[in-house]
Amino acid sequence: MRVSVGHLASLAVLALTCAAPVPAAAEGGPAWEACVGLASTPDERVKACSTVIDTKSETGRRLAGAYCNRGHGLTERHELDAALADLDEAVKLDPNYACAFNNRGRVYSFKRDYDRAIADYDQAIKLDPSLPLAYNNRGESRYNKRDLDGAIADFDTAIKLNPNYAGAYGNRGLTYYRKRDMTRALADYTTRIKLAPDLLAYIDRGNVFRDSEQLDRAAADYGEAIRIAPTDARGWRNRGMIRLYQGDNKGGLADYDKALQYDPSDVFSWNNRGQAKMRLGDKQGAIADFRKALELRPDLPTAREALQRLGAM
Structure with a gap:
């Protein structure tokens, strides 16, 4: 059985804007x-x-x-x-x-x-070399231009200026993940979780464990994501995939039921729930899910192949 990864990786970089500091004055009022x-x-x-x-x-x-x-x-x-x-x-x-x-x-x-973005971040850094946000955000644009080493250098500086900058650790972890340096990615995501244990932090670290074939630890992190944000589909569908990898088809089915409850537009959740139903002997349920997956993405090969095996195409 092939399970589609699809949107399971949460490759979102957290660049930020800043509420600009301004000089104090005696007058201002509520609007100011x-x-x-x-x-x-x-x-x-x-x-x-x-x-x-x-x-x-x-x-x-x-x-x-x-x-x-x-x-x-x-x-x-x-x-x-x-x-x-x-x-x-x-x-x-x-x-x-x-x-x-x-x-x-x-x-x-x-x-x-991204070129204009980097030019503005360059100017911000020139005017205020102590502004961690500007380094973090320039690193995000460099990442998006596939300048991974340049991005890491910027995230390094942001962290040096602010050692508690959770977003910069997450961004650097993502960049190491993109470079397939799982050891450094894991270290950065772990620090990010210590500083700001949110949904994406656990999903990102779970992805590292998943790709490192540490499936129990991946499932545990996705479970934490579910605990933090139980109505967000991402934790459910990530854990559902791990459960299917581990042969827990009933558990995977239950997780994909939840994922589709909260995000019925996700083609890979339909496909993977179809895989779970097929393995559990629910042929008609599997066919319905694979057909829904193809309705959302007509070129999805795993759903098409599954329907052919089930004699439904």
Whole structure:
């Protein structure tokens, strides 16, 4: 039996924007505080910074900060063109504002214009060599350009500047994983889990264990992902695959039932649940799942081959 890996690897790099620091002043008011406050949500930030900008209550670096922080909120809302316009204005108002360049680089990264992103991160680093975010984010763009050694160098620097930077450990672990250096990837993901034990941290480390054929440890990490985020399909479908590898077809079937409950659009969960049903003797159930997989992806060979073996094609 062949089980499709599909979307089971969580190769997501965590580049970040920063809420830009701005000079303190005696006056500010609630809108200003929400505009620059680190606890503000993206919607709160956009609304508050818009008030600051529209009322023309600030000038100079503080006005640049309002544009930069509104750009931050818009980026988090994936309104990229509006974010880019704000960050262009922030850079125009204060060309020495490192965080504005960092945030604009992030917008270019979302747009997959990695050369422009790197140019902005270069400028942010030139203006503020102590900004870990800029190194981390430049590493993300270098990773996406397949410059893995350059990416690792940037993540190294981000970690040196901030030894508790969980995202940089995760990104460096991902880069080592891409280089198939499982020992270093495992070390970085383990540190990331110590600093920020979230869903992706456990899935990423589970992937290393999976590819290193340490299946019990992979299943344990995917189980932790399920515990942290029980309504996220990724933990269920990753653990389901391990259970099928280990011959636990009933366990795999149960996990894929959950995965499809939370993400019915995942073609590989349909395919792999079909494999579990086929092994358990549920021919009609398997046929239905393989047909659903082919409906979602007509060129999926494992589903097509399985239907041929079952005499359903």
